[in-house]
Amino acid sequence: AAQPLLPSVHHSGLRPNQVSETSLYGVPIVSLVIDGKERLCLAQISNTLLKNYSYNEIHNRRVALGITCVQCTPVQLELLRRAGAMPISSRRCGMITKREAERLCKSFLGEHSPPKLPENFAFDVFIPARYNSSRAKCIKCSLCSMYFSPNKFIFHSHRSPEARYLQPDAANFNSWRRHLRLTEKKAADDISHAWEDVKAMFNGGSRKRTLPRPP
Structure with a gap:
């Protein structure tokens, strides 16, 4: 069974290019503040949590979930190298938000059960x-x-x-x-997140889901 997501380390007053560390399924992942948002290193996630899946599988799933990578600048890439998230030989790195990282990992590692939705909740046409x-x-x-x-x-x-x-x-x-x-372009967060969770279900093969052992 999948382990619960651990909360990220909260920081007040995020600074540009601030390097921190957060945890997904018990695995530490380096984060970097880009445009006011804490973003996680997709390559590090792929090499740890999702190491049992191919590049194409991860890429196709990310595209299907509507997750867009923000590419690092050379300065940001160097910060990630120093933090141990990327190898010295790396030339580029895509970053995704904590919420997007949770969605991506859950689509591979989570149980495919209906998401927990508010009571009496329903979309206009989707049940x-x-x-x-x-x-x-x-x-x-x-x-x-x-x-x-x-x-x-x-x-x-x-x-x-x-x-x-x-x-x-x-x-x-x-x-x-x-x-x-969603018909509402600016839907409430709980509605948007519920819809994201629904779309993440049954999203690709039936490969056995395994979690990497913590070092």
């Missing part, structure tokens, strides 16, 4: 309680009341004067995660 597999018919069209799996729903449409339908770019396994969005 989390029905989402028990990648092909589950968990989306109910508000116009025709038919149920669809997420990847089939994005190709379902109705003609109406006010509707705008954009054809999805590809019918691949992860396509719906990029095209299904």
Whole structure:
């Protein structure tokens, strides 16, 4: 079973390029303050927590979850080298936020059980309680009341004067995660995080999930 996420070290008044250390699943990860946010070294996460997965698996999962890397400047890269997060030979490093790191790791290491949502919680068309597999018919069209799996729903449409339908770019396994969005552009954090957790479920193969042993 996956170990619980440990809280990060909290700092008041984060300074630009401030180097700290946080913990994911009991593994210490170097963090760096970039643009006012504590970001974690993706390469270090890949080489420790996710070392049983390939570069392509991690990259594809990150893209599917909508996680964008911020590339370090040469000065920031040197700070990460000195902190032991990156080897001396490294030439670049992508950084992601603590929340994004938790989502990425959880998608590989966490249990695929329905996320804990607020009582009586439901999306307009997405029904989390029905989402028990990648092909589950968990989306109910508000116009025709038919149920669809997420990847089939994005190709379902109705003609109406006010509707705008954009054809999805590809019918691949992860396509719906990029095209299904919250109707509120500035949704509350608990709603946004719940939606992120839902999208992280059933996201790719059934490889055995293992946690690295702490040194």
